[in-house]
Amino acid sequence: MNQKGCPEEYPITLVVNDFEIAVFQLTKQDLEDWVYGYLFSEGMIECAADVQTVLINEESGVIDVTLATNFNTEKMFSKKKHYTAGCGRGVTFFSMTDVKTFNKVEVGKTxxxxxxxxxxxxxxxxxxxxxxxxxxxxxxxxxxxxxxxxxxxxxxxxxxxxxxxxxxxxxxxxxxxxxxxxxxxxxxxxxxxxxxxxxxxxxxxxxxxxxxxxxxxxxxxxxxxxxxxxxxxxxxxxxxxxxxxxxxxxxxxx
CATH class of the missing domain: 3.40.140.10 (Cytidine Deaminase, domain 2)
Known part of the structure; x- marks a missing residue:
């Protein structure tokens, strides 16, 4: 019988501008990419330059992020959280109504x-x-x-x-x-x-x-x-x- 190792997951707390977003279940590889991608997907940044620092402490399970000073922390975190379905439970601040306001994709390769x-x-x-x-x-x-x-x-x-x-x-x-x-x-x-x-x-x-x-x-x-x-x-x-x-x-x- 072939045997495989078990998939790994860890609780990781994401803190942005001293505000705790949530605790996420994550695989530890490529955590910095995850930070940029999650923050972009949630509308907290528009480009990589909006992130000033990312401090990843795998031992304590905390990622501490500092964003540009023009980030409106109060406005963002006053939004209702929506927990995502499926494995590795996540959280989003966008509802279906919010997503419908995104720009439509007008170009693309065939x-x-x-x-x-x-x-x-x-x-x-x-x-x-x-x-x-x-x-x-x-x-x-x-x-x-x-x-x-x-x-x-x-x-x-x-x-x-x-x-x-x-x-x-x-x-x-x-x-x-x-x-x-x-x-x-x-x-x-x-x-x-x-x-x-x-x-x-x-x-x-x-x-x-x-x-x-x-x-x-x-x-x-x-x-x-x-x-x-x-x-x-x-x-x-x-x-x-x-x-x-x-x-x-x-x-x-x-």
Whole structure:
């Protein structure tokens, strides 16, 4: 019988400008990317330069962040918290109504389905934490050149925050990027993609009804069940060319 190690998760307290946001369950790898990605996804920063310092104390399980002095702490933290569904529980300050005010995605690269399937396979083969232990989620961005960057975490939304953090720290242009994820695409996952501006989001599993409705409204292409030589189309915005149509399953996005 093959044996794998257990996935690891740790309680990490995020403190921003001396205000405790919440305690998150996280995998310790790439924590600085997670900080930037989470703060960006929540509207606390607009670019990496808005972060003055990030102090990570793994021993005490505290990340202490100082943001630019023009950050309105009282206004942000007076908002109602919404706890996210699924593993590695997270927290967001955005409701569905808030997310609908995000900018719609008007540009984006066109991809063939066969290319998405190929990159999804490469993603799976290059996810070391998952291969070592199982039970881990991953998020991956694919650049125009085909270059891939992967981040992993016990929580699917944490993995997406990590990859967004990597993107904004490296000033990558969202219109040229493809986002792949292992996790269910729920509305809070879609909101993270929308905040950054990914034109195409694809997953090896399902998208929720709320996420699909939001994707249509914000003009984001969503593809689910990206496995082997098949997929499910949730939106039809013309950014994914289904060159393997006989292998593609139809989906009712309503």
């Amino acid at each position: 991809y063939q389905l066969s290319y998405l399937l190929k990159k999804r396979s490469e993603f799976a083969r290059n996810s070391p934490l998952y291969l070592e232990s199982g039970g881990m989620h991953g998020a991956c961005i694919v650049e125009e050149s085909g270059a891939m960057t992967i981040r992993e975490d016990i929580g699917r939304h944490n993995a997406v925050d990590k990859i967004i953090g990597h993107a904004i720290r490296n000033e990558l242009e969202p219109s040229s990027l493809l986002l792949l994820t292992t996790g269910r695409i729920s509305y809070e996952m879609l909101s993270k993609a929308a905040k950054f501006g990914f034109p195409v989001v694809a997953s090896r599993t399902a998208a929720t009804k709320q996420a699909v409705q939001l994707a249509k409204y914000l003009n984001i292409e969503v593809v689910g069940y990206l496995r082997g030589r098949m997929a499910i189309q949730y939106t039809s915005l013309g950014r994914v060319i289904y060159d393997l149509e006989e292998r593609v399953l139809g989906a009712n996005p309503n």
